[in-house]
Each structure stands twice: as C-alpha cells, then as structure tokens.
Amino acid sequence: MRESGRDKLEDRFNSIMGEYGPALSRLAWGYEKVTNVREELAQDIALAIWQALPHFRGECSERTFIYRIAHNRALTHICKRQPHHQPLDELAQPLEPIDPRPHPDEQVEATYRRDRLRSAIQGLPVAYRQVVMLTLEELSHAEIAEVLGITESNVAVRMNRAKKALKEAMEERL
C-alpha cells in the first residue's frame, strides 16, 4: 500500500524529533526557567516545526531550518511571557534525578555547574543568548548566521561579547 503524504510527514517529523529533540529541549531551557512553562514552550516549538515542515523546500539545511523555527518561536514566547513568570532572582529548580556516578558529591557538583551555566545563559541578552546556545549545540558560524539571518562577522562579534558576558555572569553565580 502506498504511504500517504501525511504518513510521510509524520515519519519525517518523528525522525526530526528523534534527532533534534534533546537540543530543542535544551533550547527551551535557555528561554524559560519555570518547568511547566518550559514544557509548554517545548511543545509549542515542536508544534511550530510540525506546521512548518510541509513548507520546507530545502532552501537551507534541515538543521538550520529546525533551529530557526525553534528560536523564532521561543522569541515570541519571551514577549508573551508575563514578567511574574520568571523573576531573574528566581530560586534554582529543584535538582533533577541524578544519573548514576561514582560519588554523590561529584553528582551534586555537576548538577550545580550545569544549573549555574543554564542560569547564566538565561540571564544574557537575547542576541547573545541565541549565539551562545547555537554555539554550544555545535553549529558553525555560517550555520548560526543562516539561522539568525545575520552575517558571519556579526556572529563572531556577538560571540566574542557573549563569551565575556557569560563568563562574568558565571563568576557572579559562584
């Protein structure tokens, strides 16, 4: 039996979510601190990808396409979010279940370092935050430029400033 267009689309979507799901989840972390709202944002991003997928004509790579949609959806989320949802001095989220590792102290330390990094990224201005998150997801400068619609030299400049800002933010959180 011939596979219908919808089935193909679903297969493609599922494979995208399999490949990029963790990255999209991390991206949601960069834009939203509150767990429930973050889950909602991750769903919104997935939904936006699902809706945009039929219109993807291969003008850019699939990776660029996915990140572009995700970041633009997250951007809309920041504007819609009510200020009381995410005070900057909000207490850190409770520790998540910890993976099995040799020593509990190391686990706590690793979780602390990760939360500190996430919190520092969340505090960066959006323009820097996007460049940092995409760099941490191992996108090249050319890909980041394509995702954000800016020049490669602009990416480099933003990344330099973002690194400094992130380093300072990390030190403040020590």
Place this chain on the structure above:
Amino acid sequence: MTDLELENWRREWRVKTEPVPDLKRKIHRQNLRMAAAVLTISLCLTLSTVAAVRRHSSFMGGMAVGIGVTSLLVGGYAWWVRRGAWKPTAQTTLAYAELSYKRAIARVRTLRFAFYFLLTATVLFTGYVAWNWKHFEGRSGAIVTFMVIELFVFRYLGRRKKQEIEEMKKLIEEVRE
C-alpha cells in the same frame, strides 16, 4: 578565556536533557479550543435564529442578528488590521520579532475595537431595557450582566497585550544591537 572553557560549557550544557513533552497533547488542546470557540458562536447563532423563526420572537431575532453582525464586524476588522502581518519580511530573528510586534499591535487594535463596539451595544441595549422596564425580563438582565463582564475581560486582555508590546519593543532593540 580559552576554547577549553567553551568546551567545558558545551559539555555541561549538553549533559542530561529532559525529553520533549508529547506533542499530541498540545495539538489536541489547541484543536479543542478552536473547535469550542467555533462551536459556541455557531450554536448561539443557530439557536437564536431557530428560536426567532419558530416563535416569531423579535428578541431572539435581535440576538441572532446581533451575534451575526458582531462576529462579522469584529472578525472583518481583525482581518483588516492584520494586513501586512501574515508572514515575516525575511527569515531573520529581527523580522520575526517585528512580525510579532505588528501582530501584537493588531490584537490590541482588535480588542479596542471590540471593546468600544460592545460598550456601544451595552449602552444601547441597557437603554432599550430601561425604556421598556415594564416588560423587564430576567434574561435581559442576564444579557446586560454578561455584556458588562465581557467589557472587563476585553479591558484586561487589552492591558496584557500592551505589556506584550512593551516587551516586544525591548526585544527588537536588543536584537538590533
């Protein structure tokens, strides 16, 4: 600062990720909301029209016309103010931010239009009810109450949207930096 530092951040960033929540839940909820809205308007319109025809009731006829005209006017206005805000001018963060800004402004305008339209309707209907106070019925009072509550809801939504516009402005400035 070294690339080693970046590598460490990368490792910390990528370690342990929450799974993406089930999308079907979201689609289901979104579809339900949309269906509920369309169903409510259609049901009100159909019931009031049928009641008006069967009972030759001018009250129900008026209500059917009111709902129909309101839906058309507010819907038409919403569509009109959203012109130029259907899609981004480019595939860039700035273009999307600007698109969201335009849409937020369109929503504020629509809400303002709906508010004043409803305010006028409320004043006129209240005047009509007061004029015919001898034939006052409970349902007229219920309709006036409902209209007043709706006015407050529109006001509240309008304020929230204005906050959204302020956030948008800040964001656009940040992205333009």
